[in-house]
Amino acid sequence: MTAISWRATVLTLFPEMFPGPLGVSLAGKALATGLWTLEARDIRASATDRHRSVDDTPAGGGPGMVLRADVLAAAIDAVASPEDRPRLLMSPRGRPLTQATVAELAAGPGPLIVCGRFEGVDQRVIGARGLEEVSIGDYVLSGGEIAAMALIDCCVRLLPGVMGKSSSGADESFSEGLLEYPQYTRPQMFEGAPIPELLLSGDHARVAAWRRAEAEALTRARRPDLWAAHAGQNRPKNPTDG
Numbered sequence: 411m412t413a414i415s416w417r418a419t420v421l422t423l424f425p426e427m428f429p430g431p432l433g434v435s436l437a438g439k440a441l442a443t444g445l446w447t448l449e450a451r452d453i454r455a456s457a458t459d460r461h462r463s464v465d466d467t468p469a470g471g472g473p474g475m476v477l478r479a480d481v482l483a484a485a486i487d488a489v490a491s492p493e494d495r496p497r498l499l500m501s502p503r504g505r506p507l508t509q510a511t512v513a514e515l516a517a518g519p520g521p522l523i524v525c526g527r528f529e530g531v532d533q534r535v536i537g538a539r540g541l542e543e544v545s546i547g548d549y550v551l552s553g554g555e556i557a558a559m560a561l562i563d564c565c566v567r568l569l570p571g572v573m574g575k576s577s578s579g580a581d582e583s584f585s586e587g588l589l590e591y592p593q594y595t596r597p598q599m600f601e602g603a604p605i606p607e608l609l610l611s612g613d614h615a616r617v618a619a620w621r622r623a624e625a626e627a628l629t630r631a632r633r634p635d636l637w638a639a640h641a642g643q644n645r646p647k648n649p650t651d652g
């Protein structure tokens with residue numbers, strides 16, 4: 411294969427955490443066959459003082475430690491030609507990760523991802539190196555590594571050749587702003603509960619309509635935020651509206 415494969419470069423204080431779960435199952439197989447590459451780089455390798463320090467106390471006081479701007483900038487600058495790649499900083503204050511962002515990242519060359527630790531990262535390096543902060547949810551992890559793994563996993567499964575059946579990515583949760591419909595498989599009867607009869611009818615149009623209705627009902631019940639956005643997008647155009 412001659413094409414340059416999708417590449418994730420991760421800057422972390424714990425490179426030994428990688429590939430971790432990305433080394434098994436779907437992502438791991440794709441990694442082994444060269445459909446993508448992973449480069450975990452140790453931020454500490456860019457420390458310059460005798461103690462190899464990467465963090466310091468927050469200016470203005472307060473608890474914890476802050477990742478130094480000079481050390482992190484040097485670590486970013488040491489990555490070969492990072493200019494044309496998205497530069498992300500995993501952080502709970504970032505823009506929430508969505509399937510749309512994942513699809514965009516998967517379609518590009520692959521991101522450079524900085525994993526935050528301690529109380530945070532010196533604000534100046536975020537601006538100076540154009541880091542875009544990304545959050546995987548409204549909760550606080552002890553560092554950005556697990557968040558980076560989640561982001562990479564989401565991207566890798568969308569890369570060409572990674573998923574067995576190319577259609578299995580199109581039907582799933584969020585691809586149309588809806589949660590996924592319920593699935594069933596054998597046995598036909600489980601603890602007194604049968605598979606909905608319609609799914610065994612062989613009538614593809616009725617199955618599709620049923621799945622659509624289930625996906626809509628589930629989204630409306632569980633995720634009013636997604637439902638409102640979906641309903642807004644699909645509202646018929648009315649010439650009297652603004």
Ligand code: ADE
Pocket residue numbers: 500501502526544545546547548549550551552553554557
């Ligand atoms: N680092 C700590 N918590 C995080 C979160 N929720 N998302 C991304 N990075 C994080």
